[in-house]
Amino acid sequence: MVKLTFVQADGTEHQVDATLGLSVMQVALSQGVPGISAECNGSAACATCHVYFDASVFDLLPAVQTHEDDMLDFAASDRNPGSRLSCQVQVTEAIAGTRIQLPDLQ
Amino acid sequence: MPKDVPHVSDISIAMLTDDPYPCFDRVRDRASAVWVDSARLNLVTRFDDIMEIERNHHIFASTNPQSLMNTVMGHSLMRKDDEAHQIERKAIEPSFRPGVVKQHFAPIFSVIVDELLDGIAAKGQADLFDAFAAPMASHALIELLGLDGVGWQDLARWSQALMDGVGNYGADPDIANRAKDASDAVDRVIDKALPRHLKSKNPTILSSMAHAPTLHGINQIRANVKVIIGGGLNEPRDAILTSLHGLLSHPDQLAAVRADPSLHSAVFEEAVRWVSPIGMYPRRVTCDTTLGETPLKEGDQLGICVGAANRDPSRFTRPNDFDIHRPRQQHLAFGAGPHFCAGTWVARQMVGEIAVPRLLRRLKGLRLDSQKTVQVRGWVFRGPTSLPVLWDA
Ligand code: HEM
Numbered sequence A: 001m002v003k004l005t006f007v008q009a010d011g012t013e014h015q016v017d018a019t020l021g022l023s024v025m026q027v028a029l030s031q032g033v034p035g036i037s038a039e040c041n042g043s044a045a046c047a048t049c050h051v052y053f054d055a056s057v058f059d060l061l062p063a064v065q066t067h068e069d070d071m072l073d074f075a076a077s078d079r080n081p082g083s084r085l086s087c088q089v090q091v092t093e094a095i096a097g098t099r100i101q102l103p104d105l106q
Numbered sequence B: 001m002p003k004d005v006p007h008v009s010d011i012s013i014a015m016l017t018d019d020p021y022p023c024f025d026r027v028r029d030r031a032s033a034v035w036v037d038s039a040r041l042n043l044v045t046r047f048d049d050i051m052e053i054e055r056n057h058h059i060f061a062s063t064n065p066q067s068l069m070n071t072v073m074g075h076s077l078m079r080k081d082d083e084a085h086q087i088e089r090k091a092i093e094p095s096f097r098p099g100v101v102k103q104h105f106a107p108i109f110s111v112i113v114d115e116l117l118d119g120i121a122a123k124g125q126a127d128l129f130d131a132f133a134a135p136m137a138s139h140a141l142i143e144l145l146g147l148d149g150v151g152w153q154d155l156a157r158w159s160q161a162l163m164d165g166v167g168n169y170g171a172d173p174d175i176a177n178r179a180k181d182a183s184d185a186v187d188r189v190i191d192k193a194l195p196r197h198l199k200s201k202n203p204t205i206l207s208s209m210a211h212a213p214t215l216h217g218i219n220q221i222r223a224n225v226k227v228i229i230g231g232g233l234n235e236p237r238d239a240i241l242t243s244l245h246g247l248l249s250h251p252d253q254l255a256a257v258r259a260d261p262s263l264h265s266a267v268f269e270e271a272v273r274w275v276s277p278i279g280m281y282p283r284r285v286t287c288d289t290t291l292g293e294t295p296l297k298e299g300d301q302l303g304i305c306v307g308a309a310n311r312d313p314s315r316f317t318r319p320n321d322f323d324i325h326r327p328r329q330q331h332l333a334f335g336a337g338p339h340f341c342a343g344t345w346v347a348r349q350m351v352g353e354i355a356v357p358r359l360l361r362r363l364k365g366l367r368l369d370s371q372k373t374v375q376v377r378g379w380v381f382r383g384p385t386s387l388p389v390l391w392d393a
């Protein structure tokens, strides 16, 4: 388990215990954190699980693959350098304690 | 104590085909899963139950040894799970990425639409099923797949024959033969086109399969092309017609999109929610379990009625109304989970960004032909079977 903090677009925060190996999307959904729709339940096909990582953490994550990269351009909220599809990012020790910003629209 | 799966014997296929929504309402009010005699399936109609199913694909599998689809089309990705599914899904992904669709296929779709509109613009009247939506969807699919020398009527005929074969529960030999002929014809056009795609990689689906990261056998390619021919033609066609039907029967909403074309994406999402082109798809229960209060047994066959979930009153206010101004909200027209429609972004652009907006721009004063009636039919697949309209030529 590691701690993650989800920050809503309006600033509200949810701190959760995240199980290693799950995707960040699965953690948010299973803990009832709002702000992630995940319409395709992790198939990397809907772009409704968009989140923003801080630049420092982004570099610790496995690289964005071509498919995710293409999909991120079509997310409902603007992409920024920290954008990821949360279903494609696994919980690891490397992201323990991270704050994850949610967009205002999915 | 959970109760048994309730049975319903007074819902006929004719009732479902004519207007499934009152039947869906009855089933939804009754239980999480209801055995409907005529459909020979346990129908699941509640939005939250379908989400539950899609999040637990080990209990609710797509793999189905009894599936007629396997007999008619071969064993495609739609009837596989886990890694076997993932390998084939990953293989086709490059052709379906939204950026690839926008840069490569959208300009091709625009040309198809404009040529069809050139052909009818002077006429002032048409049935948009034959004159526009069916040829549009068929030409587009030929381009997406990367087939050579295939006419749009051929592809439309094969698609229908294959789908009739998949629904041939009565084992009618004529239907089975037509499906077999269509399947053979598709094999021949694949054989013809494949060498070109093997030689040079390109954005089409056949090329993506030919250059799959995990090498595909010819039977995998054939089955997946057939499933895409069966499932990639009628749905965009029906979404085009339902979008237009919704707008033309709600002049205030038509005026709103004419004034603000950015509403076209909302038109598309609302159309596929309102009358979902795929109303039902199957799943198989892999172990004894319960859904809501309803106990299910290993081997039970479920009919996942996304057409019903998309009108679930616990999720949507005034669910039977076509209303493009609804708040943005998740619907299940593309399914959810591992089999979430691969063609979602193709359909959004083809229908929502290109076909419908261009048609409305071109055909001034477009309106329903009040002398004729709009026919809407189907429950497994549903859409207008005719859309007679007039415009100022
Ligand atoms: C408005 C149009 C469309 C709708 C409403 C739609 C709906 C759906 C639905 C509900 C499923 C899930 C079926 C299941 O889980 O068993 C699905 C799967 C699929 N769709 Fe679509 N579809 C549309 C357009 C297209 C197009 C244009 C294509 C291809 C050119 C396409 C290709 C596919 C494929 C390949 C799958 C199987 C994905 C898998 O098994 O992983 N669809 N579609």
Ligand code: FES
Residues within 6 Å of the ligand: A025, A037, A038, A039, A040, A041, A042, A043, A044, A045, A046, A047, A048, A049, A085, A086, A087, A088
């Ligand atoms: S859940 Fe759909 S892309 Fe991540």
